[in-house]
């Protein structure tokens with residue numbers, strides 16, 4: 001039996017979600033923009049999904065919006081596109097140095113177009129430097145975009161404090177958080193944080209791939225990224241991916257329930273880390289001292305690089321990911337690992353990411369196999 005421990009990359013669709021999706025593909029064929037019965041019924045189903053997603057992030061739909069997107073990458077890109085159109089005079093944007101490429105690459109593109117980008121550094125635990133951030137925000141800043149939790153290390157960022165700090169300098173500065181890795185793993189509350197924009201992605205919480213959402217706070221102006229039809233209240237053109245949205249709505253309900261299991265997930269993760277750390281091999285857990293997601297462990301061993309270890313685990317039917325990318329023939333540590341100034345000998349790590357559906361017996365089997373691989377390699 002395969003053991004899947006790469007839930008930060010993507011998650012399998014769970015049965016009730018799949019069932020909803022198949023039923024929707026079969027029966028919810030109407031175009032939600034059509035004014036006859038099949039269209040009206042599908043529109044209602046989309047609105048139910050919207051309510052369920054709102055509930056997962058505690059958004060009040062009477063006073064805010066949730067747009068369906070094709071993925072979180074689109075949601076992230078849309079935010080940057082909107083803010084630069086809303087305020088063409090401002091040219092300063094702040095992001096963290098550990099953002100996902102769907103934010104980082106957009107910032108780099110804007111930099112090449114003349115925008116000034118400030119990258120907020122992180123310390124060796126992966127935590128953001130709040131003092132540095134405070135010094136960099138000014139009335140001229142257009143947007144502060146910091147992720148809620150990092151995909152590689154699971155380190156959680158204090159979004160409420162970041163929004164409060166930003167708005168204490170100027171209420172006109174837009175705030176955005178890429179909450180893709182946090183949604184469904186820890187409570188996310190847009191009313192509590194007060195953030196202007198939040199992005200999420202269905203496939204990270206057991207919904208299908210190719211569907212996401214963008215939350216927009218009430219009173220915040222938004223310029224659409226995709227132009228065309230009048231869908232999504234004129235804010236995102238293109239016929240909605242109906243079946244996947246309905247499935248994501250169902251997944252949101254289950255994800256909210258599954259938050260109750262996060263202590264159990266954390267417990268499995270912590271025991272796993274303790275066991276690996278107690279082996280007679282030097283190891284290093286990235287972000288261990290920081291506030292982290294309960295499901296993520298990024299760990300490096302002195303006697304084997306992450307790529308080799310990932311491949312050997314894969315031969316045994318166990319799937320994790322690496323913190324390094326193969327760049328032609330050289331293994332290059334990820335931007336996040338480098339930003340954290342991780343010691344050179346520990347830069348080639350593996351990332352193990354659990355879900356609320358991971359079983360203790362999977363972890364036991366994983367530990368048995370990884371231990372054999374590590375001990376065979378020697379110290």
Ligand code: PLP
Nearest residue numbers: 071072073100102151178180201
């Ligand atoms: N942001 C983060 C933090 C992610 O981990 C990912 C996916 O890995 C994305 C954005 C992109 O999500 P999507 O695959 O829906 O475009």
